[in-house]
Amino acid sequence: MGIRERLSGNEAVAYAMKQINPDVMGAYPITPSTEIPQYFSAYVDNGEVDTEFIAVESEHSAMSTCIGAEAAGARAISATSSCGLCYMTEMLYVAASSRLPITLAVCCRALSGPINIHNDHSDAMGVRDAGWIMLFAETNQEAYDNYLQAMRIGEAVGLPVMVCQDGFITSHAIENIELEETDKVKKFVGQYKPQHYLLNKDEPMAVGAFGMPAYYMEAKRQQAQAMIDAKDVIRKVGKEFGEMTGRTYGLVENFMMDDAEEAIVLIGSSAGTAKEAIRQLREQGRKVGLVKIRSFRPFPSEELAESLKNVKAFAVMDKDDSFNAHCGPIFAETSAALYAAGISAPKGINYIYGLGGRDVRVDSIKHVFSQLDKIVETGKTGETYRYLEVRE
Amino acid sequence: MSYSLKENVMKEDRFAAGHRMCAGCGSPIAVRTVLRALEPEDHAVVCSATSCLEVSTFMYPYTAWKDSFIHNAFENAAATISGVETAYRSLKKQGKLDASYKFVAFGGDGGTYDIGFQSLSGAMERGHDMVYVCYDNEAYMNTGIQRSSSTPHFADTTTTPVGKVIPGKPQQKKNLTKIMVAHNIPYVAQTTFIGNFKDITEKAHKAFYTPGAAFLNVMAPCPRGWRYPSEKLMEITKAAVETCVWPLYEVVEGKYTLNYEPKKKLPVEEYLRPQGRFAHMFKPGNEWMIEEVQKEVDRNWEELLKLCNL
Numbered sequence: 001m002g003i004r005e006r007l008s009g010n011e012a013v014a015y016a017m018k019q020i021n022p023d024v025m026g027a028y029p030i031t032p033s034t035e036i037p038q039y040f041s042a043y044v045d046n047g048e049v050d051t052e053f054i055a056v057e058s059e060h061s062a063m064s065t066c067i068g069a070e071a072a073g074a075r076a077i078s079a080t081s082s083c084g085l086c087y088m089t090e091m092l093y094v095a096a097s098s099r100l101p102i103t104l105a106v107c108c109r110a111l112s113g114p115i116n117i118h119n120d121h122s123d124a125m126g127v128r129d130a131g132w133i134m135l136f137a138e139t140n141q142e143a144y145d146n147y148l149q150a151m152r153i154g155e156a157v158g159l160p161v162m163v164c165q166d167g168f169i170t171s172h173a174i175e176n177i178e179l180e181e182t183d184k185v186k187k188f189v190g191q192y193k194p195q196h197y198l199l200n201k202d203e204p205m206a207v208g209a210f211g212m213p214a215y216y217m218e219a220k221r222q223q224a225q226a227m228i229d230a231k232d233v234i235r236k237v238g239k240e241f242g243e244m245t246g247r248t249y250g251l252v253e254n255f256m257m258d259d260a261e262e263a264i265v266l267i268g269s270s271a272g273t274a275k276e277a278i279r280q281l282r283e284q285g286r287k288v289g290l291v292k293i294r295s296f297r298p299f300p301s302e303e304l305a306e307s308l309k310n311v312k313a314f315a316v317m318d319k320d321d322s323f324n325a326h327c328g329p330i331f332a333e334t335s336a337a338l339y340a341a342g343i344s345a346p347k348g349i350n351y352i353y354g355l356g357g358r359d360v361r362v363d364s365i366k367h368v369f370s371q372l373d374k375i376v377e378t379g380k381t382g383e384t385y386r387y388l389e390v391r392e
Numbered sequence: 393m394s395y396s397l398k399e400n401v402m403k404e405d406r407f408a409a410g411h412r413m414c415a416g417c418g419s420p421i422a423v424r425t426v427l428r429a430l431e432p433e434d435h436a437v438v439c440s441a442t443s444c445l446e447v448s449t450f451m452y453p454y455t456a457w458k459d460s461f462i463h464n465a466f467e468n469a470a471a472t473i474s475g476v477e478t479a480y481r482s483l484k485k486q487g488k489l490d491a492s493y494k495f496v497a498f499g500g501d502g503g504t505y506d507i508g509f510q511s512l513s514g515a516m517e518r519g520h521d522m523v524y525v526c527y528d529n530e531a532y533m534n535t536g537i538q539r540s541s542s543t544p545h546f547a548d549t550t551t552t553p554v555g556k557v558i559p560g561k562p563q564q565k566k567n568l569t570k571i572m573v574a575h576n577i578p579y580v581a582q583t584t585f586i587g588n589f590k591d592i593t594e595k596a597h598k599a600f601y602t603p604g605a606a607f608l609n610v611m612a613p614c615p616r617g618w619r620y621p622s623e624k625l626m627e628i629t630k631a632a633v634e635t636c637v638w639p640l641y642e643v644v645e646g647k648y649t650l651n652y653e654p655k656k657k658l659p660v661e662e663y664l665r666p667q668g669r670f671a672h673m674f675k676p677g678n679e680w681m682i683e684e685v686q687k688e689v690d691r692n693w694e695e696l697l698k699l700c701n702l
Binding site: 023024026050051052054055056057058060061064065066067068069070071072073074076090091094198199200201204205206207208209210211212215 | 435437439446447450451452453455457458459460461462463464465467468471472473474475476477478479480481482483485486489491493510511513514515517518
């Protein structure tokens with residue numbers, strides 16, 4: 001039986017880290033993820049963990065130290081947000097291509113400019129092609145649960161994992177949460193046993209080769225395969241986690257989708273708001289549902305195609321804009337998933353929403369469904385690239 | 393330790409032959425010599441910044457490094473090796489590891505004086521038990537001889553070409569060794585290849601076996617960028633020391649020691665003349681450049697003598 005607590009998302013993630021007791025943390029402060037290394041360094045300084053904490057001088061060095069530590073044979077972790085994630089970007093690619101299963105807690109925050117400390121997904125979406133597994137949480141509970149599963153997933157396929165939650169919305173808000181006992185967590189997560197590592201005195205190792213055209217593409221193909229393989233691992237670990245906690249996870253969560261004629265697809269904390277809107281609309285007899293993406297990398301293309309194939313219209317909501325005069329990233333990939341599966345009947349639109357912490361209310365979601373109603377009634381999709389609740 | 397070149401070169405090399413560095417380049421000499429200063433029973437993890445050194449020694453599927461080696465990126469060799477060193481301390485503390493390791497990072501001047509400066513400063517300030525070795529060839533040689541903050545005054549590089557209006561690099565060289573001293577780390581030294589390699593070998597040994605962070609700045613000429621015939625490498629480094637352009641000194645716990653004082657300090661022309669990058673300074677009408685460089689060298693030398701209480 002779990003332990004009932006009330007924690008912020010940052011406290012929950014820091015507590016998960018403490019329970020796992022990793023070998024090295026390299027981190028640098030940035031709002032709103034600062035609290036994670038702050039709470040964690042108190043565990044370090046009080047001798048509650050074996051972890052060595054490296055208080056680096058930048059996020060670039062935070063990820064660089066994690067790369068060195070993980071390659072050395074240690075479990076390495078970090079936490080960041082926004083510009084910090086941007087500043088790490090170069091190293092994120094190295095971590096993934098060197099196949100180092102580092103775990104990075106991300107509290108998603110808008111990117112400058114204008115400078116803004118509030119939530120959207122432009123930071124995480126900006127690094128979506130870096131080769132990391134990316135799990136998103138709706139609630140503090142999910143932030144905690146995803147963190148406990150991250151190392152199992154990353155270490156199984158040799159890829160680093162970002163555990164993303166929404167800055168302030170879950171990182172700072174205190175919610176009821178069910179924690180697992182530390183011995184159970186330790187057993188679930190297990191020990192890190194890398195096949196090859198720098199500090200193996202019996203087998204020196206070289207990491208980070210210069211890859212010329214004769215080899216570079218094979219390295220990338222293997223990386224792509226690891227991401228493909230991660231889909232099953234995420235499902236398997238999510239199922240096993242469910243057996244331990246009663247909370248089972250997959251790549252997506254379908255909410256009232258069985259008979260849904262209209263659907264919203266989104267990621268992160270707004271799923272909670274969307275669920276409430278859907279409950280209210282269902283009470284009025286409306287057949288509406290939600291597909292919440294939990295794993296953005298690997299992208300749940302089959303699941304989305306399966307969930308959306310029978311709807312009449314759907315809206316993909318991106319808390320980020322690609323500034324391509326076309327659509328946000330989740331819409332692009334969702335549409336591609338449907339097209340690849342040969343599904344063309346559902347009409348899809350894209351909403352860019354919640355940028356820089358713009359509040360997303362139940363009424364906001366209802367407005368999106370009202371627009372889907374119009375599409376279903378008229379059969380006309382209209383403009384697919386839309387901004388939600390913006391002064392124009 | 394009593395030093396013998398003969399004994400030293402009999403040690404098994406940790407840096408294998410067959411890498412792709414140019415003949416007459418100082419960098420692999422610096423690496424081989426520094427690694428030779430490790431006690432044979434000690435394991436090591438070596439890190440290199442992206443550089444000529446990295447791309448020429450670890451081109452998949454070949455490596456010239458016999459010890460465990462990691463290349464991460466251009467600007468973060470210090471942070472990377474600090475991560476490895478921290479992992480070592482963590483695993484050792486937890487009883488997950490029993491072997492004894494040393495940690496060393498190599499970077500060129502671009503990766504050290506410029507783009508890797510922040511990472512270096514951070515790692516030195518945190519005091520990891522590591523050695524950072526800058527092989528200083530005074531420009532971005534890997535990308536084709538662009539100026540760095542280490543490039544000396546008036547040098548001809550591809551981004552400070554000798555033009556009709558601007559005669560080479562307008563600024564003086566940054567004094568990185570002194571900046572590293574300002575970090576209050578236990579050991580900082582400046583060295584190059586002289587005579588029987590005693591100076592660099594002993595400094596590397598001290599750097600490895602002084603607990604805490606250590607920094608070595610090794611002048612490592614580049615025949616392409618400096619434009620000297622490959623076989624003249626040791627003459628160039630000797631001239632750098634004899635003219636006091638590159639003094640040999642070390643700073644232990646903040647205390648400066650001059651390791652070599654030329655019997656007769658030679659004029660800077662002796663160092664500048666053999667190098668193509670300074671050829672324009674010897675054209676009629678450009679005498680002022682040489683005079684200016686001489687003044688700069690004199691000033692830095694006097695300052696160093698004072699710091700060494702000489």
